[in-house]
Structures are given as structure tokens and as C-alpha cells.
Amino acid sequence: MDRPLLYSGTDWDYGTLQRSYDAIERIATEELGLELYPNRIEVITSEQMLDVYTAHGMPLTYRHWSYGKRFLQHENSYRQGYSSLAYEVVINSNPCISYLMEENTATMQALVIAHAAFGHNHFFRNNHLFRQWTEPSAIIDYLEFARTYVSACEDRYGVAAVERILDASHALSRHGVHRHGGTRPLNLKTEEKRERERREYDEKVFDDLWRTLPDAKPMPGSDKLADRRRLLGLPEENLLYFLEKSSPRLQSWEREIIRIVRLIAQYFYPQPQAKVMNEGCATWVHQRIMTRLHETGQIDDAAFLEVIHSTSNVIMQPGFEYGPGFNPYALGYAMMTDIVRVCDQPTAEDKSWFPDIAGNGDALGTLRHGWANYRDESFILQFLSPKVMRDFRMFRLMDDTSEPTLLVDAIHDDDGYRAIRRSLARSYDPGLNDADIQVVDVDLSGDRQLRLEHRTHPGQLLAKKDAEATLKYLAVLWGYEIRLHEVDTDTDAVLATHTSKPAG
Amino acid sequence: MDIIDRRSNPHGKNLDNRQRVLARARGAIARAARNAIDQGTLRETGQGETVTIPADVLHEPSFHTVFTAGQRDVVLSGNKEFSKGDRLKRPPGGGGGGGAGNGAGQGEGEAQDGFRFVLTRDEFLDLFFEDLELPDLVKNQVVATDTMTPSRAGISVDGTPSQVDMSRTMRQSMARRIGLRRPKPPEVKELEEEVARLTSTGEDVEKLQALRGELELALRRLARVPWVDPIDMRYRRFTPVPKPSARAVMFCLMDVSGSMSESMKDLAKRFFLLLHVFLERRYKRVDLVFIRHTEVAEEVEEEVFFTDPRTGGTIVSTALAELTRIQRERYPAGSWNIYAAQASDGDNSGSDTHRAVAMLENDILPIVQHFAYIEVSISAAIIRGETDLWRGYAPLAERAPKLAMRRVAERKDIFPVFRDLFGRKVAA
Numbered sequence: 001m002d003r004p005l006l007y008s009g010t011d012w013d014y015g016t017l018q019r020s021y022d023a024i025e026r027i028a029t030e031e032l033g034l035e036l037y038p039n040r041i042e043v044i045t046s047e048q049m050l051d052v053y054t055a056h057g058m059p060l061t062y063r064h065w066s067y068g069k070r071f072l073q074h075e076n077s078y079r080q081g082y083s084s085l086a087y088e089v090v091i092n093s094n095p096c097i098s099y100l101m102e103e104n105t106a107t108m109q110a111l112v113i114a115h116a117a118f119g120h121n122h123f124f125r126n127n128h129l130f131r132q133w134t135e136p137s138a139i140i141d142y143l144e145f146a147r148t149y150v151s152a153c154e155d156r157y158g159v160a161a162v163e164r165i166l167d168a169s170h171a172l173s174r175h176g177v178h179r180h181g182g183t184r185p186l187n188l189k190t191e192e193k194r195e196r197e198r199r200e201y202d203e204k205v206f207d208d209l210w211r212t213l214p215d216a217k218p219m220p221g222s223d224k225l226a227d228r229r230r231l232l233g234l235p236e237e238n239l240l241y242f243l244e245k246s247s248p249r250l251q252s253w254e255r256e257i258i259r260i261v262r263l264i265a266q267y268f269y270p271q272p273q274a275k276v277m278n279e280g281c282a283t284w285v286h287q288r289i290m291t292r293l294h295e296t297g298q299i300d301d302a303a304f305l306e307v308i309h310s311t312s313n314v315i316m317q318p319g320f321e322y323g324p325g326f327n328p329y330a331l332g333y334a335m336m337t338d339i340v341r342v343c344d345q346p347t348a349e350d351k352s353w354f355p356d357i358a359g360n361g362d363a364l365g366t367l368r369h370g371w372a373n374y375r376d377e378s379f380i381l382q383f384l385s386p387k388v389m390r391d392f393r394m395f396r397l398m399d400d401t402s403e404p405t406l407l408v409d410a411i412h413d414d415d416g417y418r419a420i421r422r423s424l425a426r427s428y429d430p431g432l433n434d435a436d437i438q439v440v441d442v443d444l445s446g447d448r449q450l451r452l453e454h455r456t457h458p459g460q461l462l463a464k465k466d467a468e469a470t471l472k473y474l475a476v477l478w479g480y481e482i483r484l485h486e487v488d489t490d491t492d493a494v495l496a497t498h499t500s501k502p503a504g
Numbered sequence: 505m506d507i508i509d510r511r512s513n514p515h516g517k518n519l520d521n522r523q524r525v526l527a528r529a530r531g532a533i534a535r536a537a538r539n540a541i542d543q544g545t546l547r548e549t550g551q552g553e554t555v556t557i558p559a560d561v562l563h564e565p566s567f568h569t570v571f572t573a574g575q576r577d578v579v580l581s582g583n584k585e586f587s588k589g590d591r592l593k594r595p596p597g598g599g600g601g602g603g604a605g606n607g608a609g610q611g612e613g614e615a616q617d618g619f620r621f622v623l624t625r626d627e628f629l630d631l632f633f634e635d636l637e638l639p640d641l642v643k644n645q646v647v648a649t650d651t652m653t654p655s656r657a658g659i660s661v662d663g664t665p666s667q668v669d670m671s672r673t674m675r676q677s678m679a680r681r682i683g684l685r686r687p688k689p690p691e692v693k694e695l696e697e698e699v700a701r702l703t704s705t706g707e708d709v710e711k712l713q714a715l716r717g718e719l720e721l722a723l724r725r726l727a728r729v730p731w732v733d734p735i736d737m738r739y740r741r742f743t744p745v746p747k748p749s750a751r752a753v754m755f756c757l758m759d760v761s762g763s764m765s766e767s768m769k770d771l772a773k774r775f776f777l778l779l780h781v782f783l784e785r786r787y788k789r790v791d792l793v794f795i796r797h798t799e800v801a802e803e804v805e806e807e808v809f810f811t812d813p814r815t816g817g818t819i820v821s822t823a824l825a826e827l828t829r830i831q832r833e834r835y836p837a838g839s840w841n842i843y844a845a846q847a848s849d850g851d852n853s854g855s856d857t858h859r860a861v862a863m864l865e866n867d868i869l870p871i872v873q874h875f876a877y878i879e880v881s882i883s884a885a886i887i888r889g890e891t892d893l894w895r896g897y898a899p900l901a902e903r904a905p906k907l908a909m910r911r912v913a914e915r916k917d918i919f920p921v922f923r924d925l926f927g928r929k930v931a932a
Contacts, residue, residue, distance in 0.1 A: 424579040
């Protein structure tokens with residue numbers, strides 16, 4: 001069933017892109033069964049690629065100096081040759097937008113179409129995190145709204161006033177997501193219309209809350225605490241949400257800007273949690289598709305060698321001497337190929353480790369199920385096999401600060417597999433890696449001090465300098481004094497205290 | 505599926521954001537510049553374009569945890585030699601906490617040492633002098649529209665003999681000669697010789713006849729087509745161009761008598777340097793004239809000016825007289841912007857102050873854009889109160905806005921004083 005060559009040589013034109021896309025689409029949907037958002041492919045220059053980087057891959061954002069800073073960083077390192085640009089950037093939107101660099105060869109264009117427009121696209125569309133936290137069909141409209149709104153505020157209240165709120169909100173953007181409990185899907189499209197009504201209603205409720213103050217006697221007691229907590233919805237881990245709703249001194253436009261930062265942060269929330277899977281999925285998909293194109297005679301040997309070369313560059317895992325951490329492309333791709341192997345040609349070891357999938361003969365279905373229902377942490381815990389651990393020659397180091405040396409307490413052997421897998425999975429658990437900071441109380445009757453609590457994981461305190469700088473920003477938004485206790489989760493003992501007052 | 509070519513979309517999306525970074529870093533850069541002055545590296549700083557701003561200025565903080573004490577474990581790859589139970593030395597720095605993403609994603613850049621910025625010299629100086637304004641700027645900008653300078657403007661077919669462009673003219677001439685088939689003199693000579701030979705031997709009559717005809721034709725052509733014709737002439741063309749007054753001269757006057765200590769001279773030097781950088785930014789060309797004086801004044805080189813100590817009394821008017829003399833000789837007020845800065849400890853021989861004030865008022869202030877008088881004093885000297893020169897200049901300064909006077913006692917005063925002198929005046 002040989003088909004004609006899609007192209008030969010390195011040059012491409014729009015006809016080449018279209019033919020490659022059609023051939024890839026046939027394989028992706030008919031053979032791999034991928035479910036996709038409609039695709040849109042945009043060809044850009046390297047300078048435009050730098051712009052795309054700057055805004056975390058967003059096609060448009062509001063104006064802020066931090067984007068300029070990121071632009072300068074990327075530009076510096078690009079111009080000085082420290083880093084090259086990505087071949088593509090893909091946006092989790094509907095339609096799914098992939099940016100291709102004009103410098104790419106015909107083979108690279110085909111490869112990145114397979115990688116981004118099919119691999120990532122399928123992942124965005126099907127993974128439960130992205131389904132739950134993001135609304136791809138509205139993000140572009142919402143960014144447009146955000147840009148217009150921020151710019152209108154700048155005209156009206158001045159760049160400095162807007163920047164003050166944006167700076168502060170950015171500092172807290174990691175704490176702008178309702179992590180637990182069902183998040184209602186955001187309807188970003190109607191945000192603009194709802195903005196005014198919501199604001200009026202909130203202000204009414206909010207006034208009631210504070211109006212009770214002058215009469216209330218400062219009588220600390222558990223009932224009062226429970227009351228306050230109920231009124232303010234405490235404890236609250238979504239700091240930006242809390243400030244947006246309950247901060248006493250903000251103008252309504254300031255609340256809206258906090259909300260913009262919060263919603264955009266929420267849109268990005270799933271990305272780091274599924275990086276290994278997302279890249280693994282995209283890399284596996286492009287490799288499979290390109291291999292099939294070669295098998296069916298649609299690309300020539302030279303093109304396929306370029307594919308192999310490019311893929312092996314991407315999935316290179318440097319040893320621990322070069323720094324900690326796993327290349328998400330390498331780990332992800334290794335796990336995807338390994339799952340295929342376990343499904344199709346299981347060994348005795350696989351049968352005892354993965355009795356439910358070993359030899360089930362449905363590698364594609366198993367992969368699609370994995371892509372849809374896991375995140376990095378659970379995916380590794382479920383699917384990391386001894387073979388992958390051996391291939392990566394993984395080992396675990398125990399760092400005990402009371403000991404002068406580090407201990408190798410597990411290596412890739414029968415004793416070590418489970419320990420390594422558990423530890424590695426944990427290192428991808430956002431619940432353990434993000435600081436758990438909550439608003440616990442507000443002194444409603446006194447000086448309106450806001451009390452926060454950081455429930456620490458053993459040995460993990462906040463970086464002091466950054467914590468205090470961030471608290472200053474928090475104080476900007478709250479308007480009164482802030483006190484942050486870092487407490488031991490088990491004993492409730494206070495380990496450290498930071499305070500901050502608004503300037504002036 | 506749509507394919508969209510975005511390459512022709514407007515570029516420079518982030519220019520505005522870049523400007524905002526600059527604006528935010530403005531304070532830090534100005535601070536860096538002031539530090540540079542304090543450390544005496546002003547000239548280098550003025551030239552440099554790469555600035556390193558402390559990272560905090562552009563730091564975006566967030567709550568994040570660091571491992572402080574207790575136990576943690578980390579999984580690594582690439583084990584070549586370790587077995588369970590091996591103990592390893594701690595890497596210096598304690599090892600990073602989170603794994604930095606590899607690949608082409610966006611890493612969460614945590615702490616950087618400093619933020620390097622590539623600024624143009626103009627950008628740098630703009631920041632450096634952010635709100636400084638030249639005194640009397642209006643006059644300076646347009647002062648020289650009446651001075652025209654001839655500027656080369658191509659080739660013309662007419663002009664004066666002194667402006668003949670020989671090579672162009674000869675090129676024209678040669679082209680014309682070839683075009684009109686003017687015979688070359690050696691060819692004519694050869695023909696003549698051949699004709700003469702045949703005539704004398706008288707052997708080939710037919711050929712002689714033909715050659716004679718040919719020779720006649722050649723001679724006629726030679727006479728008709730000139731070697732250089734007036735239409736070949738080419739002249740260099742000059743166009744008068746109005747010359748912007750892009751030049752300034754800065755007179756540095758300093759008392760180098762015994763009473764000026766090294767540290768006082770150092771203060772003065774800093775002020776001069778600052779003024780020089782400032783003027784360099786405004787004018788294409790800035791001339792420096794150094795005049796030092798004791799009882800007598802003389803023009804010296806920069807090196808000598810700052811280093812060579814002198815002894816003797818102080819007569820200020822000699823320096824002012826020297827300034828006037830040099831200015832009249834070399835820097836006509838019509839085509840030069842004149843600045844003067846005088847540094848002194850305020851001592852003057854009693855009878856001279858009157859003369860100095862009079863010279864300043866009558867001869868100098870009318871022609872300069874600005875005259876800055878800096879009185880340097882080490883802190884002890886301040887106790888003495890007003891000096892001779894200060895007392896003399898003070899009433900004049902009230903009358904004449906071009907004269908500005910300040911006291912400087914310490915290095916850190918220099919920049920504020922400079923700003924004070926040249927700062928943009930708030931419209932009253």
C-alpha cells in the first residue's frame with residue numbers, strides 16, 4: 001500500500017504542509033484513534049517565536065513589565081547562542097493553535113505537526129486535568145477581554161496603579177486556584193457581561209459583613225471565630241479568590257484585575273502537573289506517525305533519518321552529574337513505549353507487575369486510557385515499570401541533615417523498584433511541592449489583621465526573603481497588616497512567623 | 505484545518521513591555537550610575553552599554569519552600585557505580601530542591617544573580633541624566649543656522665577651474681574619443697613613416713596612394729576631434745549646508761594654589777567629569793579647555809591640570825582673563841556653545857575679587873550658556889563661613905541666572921549638586 005512521497009528535500013510550501021497534514025491526520029485518526037480539537041497551523045518567524053515564549057505561549061496578553069523581562073531573557077540567551085528556539089509552540093485552545101517556525105525543514109514541519117497538532121492536541125482534549133481546569137474554547141476571547149480591560153484601566157487610573165495590582169497578583173498567582181473540591185467549569189465567554197452584576201452583588205454582601213463592625217465588642221471566643229470563619233468562608237487556600245471577594249480596601253476594577261490574574265493562573269494550573277505525560281504522549285505520537293509515514297513510503301529515508309536524529313536529541317536524559325530532575329520528554333517517551341511493549345510483548349516480570357494490562361493486546365487503548373485519566377504523579381505510580389527504572393539506572397538518595405553524608409538507599413533492583421517509584425511519583429505531586437498556605441482568620445473587630453497559616457511538610461519552610469517580599473504584595477492587596485505562621489502539620493507548633501504591613 | 509501565514513504580522517509585540525522593564529529599572533540604573541561616579545569609573549560607565557542590574561529590582565517573588573532540615577529523598581538517573589548503602593559526599597551548595605525542567609519548556613527561573621541589560625549609550629545616558637536639562641537650550645539648538653558649511657554633493661558639469669575633477673573629466677574624454685574613433689598619435693606616426701618610406705623607395709604606387717588617403721583622413725579626424733572637449737569637463741560640486749551648532753567648548757577653571765588639597769581637587773575633578781559627560785551627550789563635539797591658576801593663569805593639558813601641584817597665592821581674575829583670551833582667539837561665541845565651570849576653595853587675594861566679579865559680569869556671562877561655580881571645602885573649612893569669592897559672586901548670582909554656585913564638601917554631594925544646577929526647572 002505504498003503511497004506517493006509527500007515531499008523530497010528540505011524545502012516546503014503550503015502545498016507540502018497540506019499534504020503532510022492530510023497524511024498525518026489519516027494515521028492519527030484511523031490508526032491511532034486520536035480525538036482532536038480542530039487544528040489551526042500558523043507559520044511564524046523566529047522573532048515572533050520569542051514573542052510567543054514571552055507570554056507563556058499565549059497569542060496575546062495584557063501589557064506588563066514581567067513579559068518584557070522574559071522577552072529580554074529569551075532574547076539575550078538566543079542572541080548569544082545559549083539556547084535555540086523551540087520548533088513549535090502549541091496552545092491549549094479550541095481550535096488548537098500550533099505555531100511552526102518558518103526555518104524548519106519540510107521534515108521538521110511534518111514532525112512538529114504530528115507532535116503538536118495531534119499529540120498535544122489529543123492530550124489537551126482528553127486529559128481530565130485539562131478538561132476540568134481549562135476552557136479551551138474561550139481562552140482566546142478571555143485573553144482579549146483581559147487585555148482590553150487592563151488597558152482601559154491603565155487609561156483611566158494610570159499605568160502605575162494598575163501595575164501595583166498586577167505585580168501583587170502575579171506574586172500570588174500560584175495561590176489562585178481552588179485545588180480541592182469540584183471546580184465549576186469557568187464560563188469565560190460570559191465573563192465580560194457578568195462582570196458588572198457580580199461586582200454590584202459582591203459589594204452589597206461585602207458591606208454587610210463590615211457594617212457589623214463598630215458595634216461588635218472585641219470578645220474573642222470560639223463561637224466568634226466560627227462565625228467569622230463562616231462569614232468569610234475560611235479557611236481559604238485560594239488567596240487571590242479571598243482577596244478578590246473580601247479585601248476591604250480594593251476598588252472594583254482592582255478586584256477584576258485580581259480575577260483576571262487568577263483565571264489565567266487557573267488556566268495554566270494543569271500544565272506542570274502533566275508535563276511528563278503531555279510531552280511523552282506528543283513525542284510518542286509523532287514518532288509513531290513518522291514511522292508509519294516511512295513504512296508506507298510517504299517520506300524517504302533521508303527524511304526519516306532526520307526524524308530519528310531529532311527525536312533522539314529530544315529524549316536525551318543527562319546523568320545526575322548534570323543536575324537533578326528528569327527530562328520530561330525522555331521519561332514520558334520511555335514510559336509510553338514501555339506500555340506498548342507491556343501490552344504487546346510482556347515478560348514474566350511485566351505480568352506480575354501489571355497483571356491488568358500485560359499482554360492485553362490493546363496498546364493504543366491502554367495508552368489513551370492513561371492519557372485521559374492520570375496526571376504525572378499517578379501515572380508514574382501506576383505505570384513506571386522495572387524495565388524503565390533499569391534503563392534510566394535510577395537510584396534514590398536519602399538526604400538526612402543530621403548525617404554528614406548522603407545515603408544511597410535504593411537502586412534499580414528488586415528491593416528498590418517500589419521505593420524508587422513511590423519517591424519519583426511523589427516528586428511530581430503538586431500537593432507536596434506547592435506551599436500549603438491558607439487564610440485562617442481575620443481580626444474583624446480590631447486592626448483587621450489578616451492571619452495566614454503555612455502548614456509545612458517536614459523540613460520545608462518558606463524561603464524567607466521571597467516569602468517576605470510576597471507578603472508585602474499581599475499587604476498591598478489586603479490593605480492592613482498580615483501575619484503568616486508556619487506551623488508543623490502534626491503538632492501545630494509555630495516554626496516561623498512573618499509579618500508585613502502595607503507601606504504608608 | 506487552517507494554515508495561516510503570520511510572518512507578515514506586525515513585529516515588535518514586546519517593545520512596549522521592554523520599555524516598561526526599562527522604566528522599572530530606571531531607579532536601579534540611576535543608582536548604578538551614581539555608584540560608578542563614586543568609584544571614579546565615570547568615563548568607562550559613560551561608554552559602556554551593558555548594565556547589570558541587581559536581580560531584586562526585576563525579581564518576581566512568590567511563596568515557595570526550601571528544604572531546611574530533616575529528611576528528604578530524591579530519585580536520580582544515570583547510576584553507574586552505586587550500590588544500596590553507599591554513602592556520598594554532599595554536593596556543594598546542598599543540591600537544588602525541585603527538578604528544573606529540561607527540554608524546551610518554560611522553566612521557572614528562580615533566583616538569578618543579576619539581570620544583564622544591553623543598553624545603548626544614549627539609553628544609558630538618558631537614564632543617567634533623566635531629568636536634567638541644559639540651561640538656555642533654545643538658543644543652542646538653532647544658534648548656527650546662519651553658519652553654512654560647504655559639503656560635497658556629487659559632480660557637476662560647470663564650476664571653477666579649481667574644482668575640476670581630473671579623473672572624471674579624463675574618463676569622459678576617453679569615452680568620447682573612442683566613440684568618435686579619434687586615431688591614436690602612434691598610429692598616425694606609423695602611417696606617416698610608411699608613406700615616407702614608400703615615397704622614397706617608390707615601389708608600390710597603388711598602396712602608397714591608398715595609404716596617403718588613409719593618412720589624410722586620420723589627420724583630419726585628429727584635428728576635428730579634440731583631446732579634451734569642454735563637454736568632458738567635470739567639476740566637484742559643493743552645496744552649502746546649514747551647520748547645526750553641534751559643538752560646545754567647556755572651560756574648566758581651577759585654583760591649584762597651595763590651599764587646595766588633593767581631596768578638594770578630586771571633588772572638582774568629579775564635577776568636571778560629570779559636566780563633560782553631560783555636554784558630550786548634547787553636542788557632537790565638545791572641546792575641553794583646562795585653565796589652572798595661582799597668581800598667574802595658564803592653559804594646560806588635562807593630565808597636568810589634575811595632577812601637577814603648584815604653590816603660590818591666588819588671583820582669580822587671571823584665570824577669567826585667560827578664559828576670555830582663549831575664547832576670543834579660538835571659540836567665537838557665534839558658532840560655539842560655551843560652558844564654564846570654576847572650582848575653587850574660595851580663597852582670593854582681597855583686592856582681586858572686585859575685578860573678578862566685574863570681568864565675570866561684563867566679559868564672560870554675556871557669552872556663555874552657563875557658568876557654574878563650585879566651591880569645594882573639606883568639612884572643617886565650612887566653619888569659616890562665607891569665603892571671599894563666595895561673598896563676591898553671591899550678589900551677582902542673584903542678578904544673573906546664568907551663574908550658578910554651590911558648595912560641595914563630600915563625594916556624595918557631587919551628583920545632587922550637579923542635578924541641582926542642571927535639573928529641569930519646574931515652571932513657576
